[in-house]
Amino acid sequence: MARSPLTGTRIRERRNALGLKQAELARASGISAAYLNLIEHNRRRVSDALIERIAGAMGVDSVTLGEGAEGALFAGLREAVASLELAETGNGNGAGTASQAAPDLDRIEEFVGRFPAWAALLVNRQARLAELERVVETYAERMAQDPFLLTSLHEVLSAVTSLRSTAAILVETEDIEPEWRARFLNTIQEESLRLSGTAEALVGYLDEMETAETGLSSPQEQLEAWLEARGWHFPELEGAGTDPEALIAGAPELASAAARELARSHLQWQAADARALPLDPVLAALAELGPDPGALAARFAAPLAQVLRRLAALPAGAPGLGQPGLVICDGSGTLTFRRAAPGFLLPRFAAACPLWPLYEALARPMQPIRALVDMAGRLPQRFLTYAVSEPRPTGFDGPVLMRATMLILPAPAQSADAPARPIGASCRICPRGECPGRREPSIVADASAGRA
Numbered sequence: 001m002a003r004s005p006l007t008g009t010r011i012r013e014r015r016n017a018l019g020l021k022q023a024e025l026a027r028a029s030g031i032s033a034a035y036l037n038l039i040e041h042n043r044r045r046v047s048d049a050l051i052e053r054i055a056g057a058m059g060v061d062s063v064t065l066g067e068g069a070e071g072a073l074f075a076g077l078r079e080a081v082a083s084l085e086l087a088e089t090g091n092g093n094g095a096g097t098a099s100q101a102a103p104d105l106d107r108i109e110e111f112v113g114r115f116p117a118w119a120a121l122l123v124n125r126q127a128r129l130a131e132l133e134r135v136v137e138t139y140a141e142r143m144a145q146d147p148f149l150l151t152s153l154h155e156v157l158s159a160v161t162s163l164r165s166t167a168a169i170l171v172e173t174e175d176i177e178p179e180w181r182a183r184f185l186n187t188i189q190e191e192s193l194r195l196s197g198t199a200e201a202l203v204g205y206l207d208e209m210e211t212a213e214t215g216l217s218s219p220q221e222q223l224e225a226w227l228e229a230r231g232w233h234f235p236e237l238e239g240a241g242t243d244p245e246a247l248i249a250g251a252p253e254l255a256s257a258a259a260r261e262l263a264r265s266h267l268q269w270q271a272a273d274a275r276a277l278p279l280d281p282v283l284a285a286l287a288e289l290g291p292d293p294g295a296l297a298a299r300f301a302a303p304l305a306q307v308l309r310r311l312a313a314l315p316a317g318a319p320g321l322g323q324p325g326l327v328i329c330d331g332s333g334t335l336t337f338r339r340a341a342p343g344f345l346l347p348r349f350a351a352a353c354p355l356w357p358l359y360e361a362l363a364r365p366m367q368p369i370r371a372l373v374d375m376a377g378r379l380p381q382r383f384l385t386y387a388v389s390e391p392r393p394t395g396f397d398g399p400v401l402m403r404a405t406m407l408i409l410p411a412p413a414q415s416a417d418a419p420a421r422p423i424g425a426s427c428r429i430c431p432r433g434e435c436p437g438r439r440e441p442s443i444v445a446d447a448s449a450g451r452a
Contacts, residue, residue, distance in 0.1 A: 007051070010065050012040035014058055028057035076123030077112070152202045159195035163188060221348070222259035223266065224338060226251050232339060233315045237271045238279045244268065266337075273310045276302050282310065283318060291320040291409055293386045294368060304368055304388045308407040312339055325383075325408030327358055331401055341408040343381040345425035353424045354437040358406040361387040365402060372411060372420035376432050382411035382420055 015025050026036040030053060038044045046054075048062075055062035112119045166187050170176070176184070236242040244267040254260045277300055289295045297307045311318075312326035325341025333351065340346045352358075357371040369387045374380040389404035411420075424430030427440050 007046050007065060008038075008040045008042040008044070011036075011054060014060060014065065015040075018058055020058065025054065025057055029053045076126060077119060080122060080126040149202070152198055155198040156195060156202070159191045159198065162191045163195070166191070219256055219258035219262050220336075220338075222253050222255055223262045226253035226259075226263060227266070227339070229253060231316060233313055234267070234270060235315070237267065237274045242271075244271070269309065270313055273306055273313065276300070276306060277310045279314070282314065286319045286321070293407060303390065304386075305390050305403075305405040308386060308388070308405045311407055322410045326406070327352075327356075327408070328403060328405050329358055329362070330403055331362065333359060333362070336403075341383065341410070343377070344375050344383055344408050345377065345429075347426035347429075351439075352426060353430065354439070355421060355423045355435070356406065357385045357387040357421075358404050361389040361404045361406065362402055365389050365391070372415055372418055373423045374420045376422065376424040376430050380422075382415065384409045384411045384415065 015022070022036055022040070023033045026033040029036070029050070031050070035044065039046055051062050051065055055065050166184050170181070170184055234242075234247060236247060244264055247267060248254060248260055248263050251263070254263055277296075281300075282296070285296055285299050289299065291311065293304060293307045293311065296302075296311075297304045300307070302310075309326065309328075311321060312324045314321065316323075323342050324339070325344050325346075326337065326339040327335055327346065328337035329335050329352075333354075335346070335352060338346050346352070357369045357373065360371075361367070361369050366389070369385075371385050371387070372382060373385055374382050385406055385408055387404060387406040389402050392401040392403050394401055422432060422435075424432055424435075427435075427438050428442060430438075430442050432438075432442075
């Protein structure tokens with residue numbers, strides 16, 4: 001049973017609430033009043049057996065005494081301290097605030113016990129800060145890579161430059177013929193209208209970024225929104241005779257012809273995977289073998305890449321998978337399919353991290369790769385990845401086209417102390433300072449350096 005140093009405090013509070021004297025509870029629990037007094041002041045550790053006896057004497061659940069309701073507050077405060085240490089280390093001040101915050105971990109339980117409302121407030125503020133940091137990272141990536149924003153800003157700068165130069169001519173030139181003056185004024189009018197229209201479009205676009213349908217501008221994003229709305233699984237494809245067009249027709253997310261074409265292609269390979277790896281046998285094998293793609297590929301005599309795709313397309317609740325992620329790239333490294341696992345950041349516009357096992361698989365064709373990875377972020381998260389690359393069939397005389405597939409699973413609990421590969425989402429928003437794969441400066445790192 002999990003216990004905290006506040007177990008004694010909870011025993012004392014519950015005893016007082018029941019109107020029991022210390023001697024009465026001690027006698028009913030088979031211990032001395034002096035020993036109970038030490039326990040209630042958190043000066044003695046309490047065994048599971050003794051907690052059971054004390055809880056039985058008071059007629060309460062032993063879990064409420066051993067764990068209490070403060071577990072979430074403890075975890076939240078520890079996360080806040082860890083976040084502070086990570087931020088200070090990233091700013092080059094690791095020897096300062098981080099070293100001062102570490103001793104306070106020993107007094108978190110006391111702080112929660114004495115000031116529970118303040119502890120809850122701090123945890124809530126920390127959660128809000130984490131949410132805002134994720135929003136800033138998303139917007140930062142988009143501002144740096146979104147083609148619409150780049151084009152709009154170029155239009156704004158172009159119009160402003162034209163207005164400035166035209167106005168300068170009118171101000172600095174004393175004698176201008178009426179015909180030329182009219183031309184310059186007409187230019188100012190036209191550029192002003194262009195600037196106004198571009199600014200309105202830009203503001204409207206930024207407003208849309210705050211909605212749930214943020215950025216569904218590319219066919220790939222429309223496809224992913226549709227798949228997410230369907231839970232990434234199509235029960236209709238588990239049987240025979242389903243027409244993919246019936247699934248695509250009327251889907252509001254598939255707004256463009258290109259998105260519908262991508263959806264057809266996706267449904268074709270998902271249907272082929274379902275035929276090769278039938279649902280019920282796969283679920284039974286998962287329960288028996290666990291989420292081991294290699295063992296499943298051997299069991300069903302299926303290509304490993306097909307097994308990886310199939311595992312990511314199973315219905316929610318499949319044994320041992322949690323919420324899986326899947327990424328597929330072509331030989332150029334461009335991501336052609338993205339299903340994000342919670343906490344595993346996927347770039348929307350920029351190129352992905354070159355340290356992903358996905359790209360290692362491209363360099364080692366047909367060789368399966370299993371790797372633990374730590375995704376960079378405010379608090380790094382650990383995942384277990386499986387990757388493999390294989391050539392796409394193009395015929396005897398066709399070019400060699402490679403395709404790599406990577407399945408992303410939550411890391412098992414027993415891997416907490418195992419070494420893992422540090423990775424990020426994209427160089428532009430990765431906070432890792434020294435990285436052998438970095439190809440451009442990080443705007444996150446730049447911001448941190450500015451505060452140091």
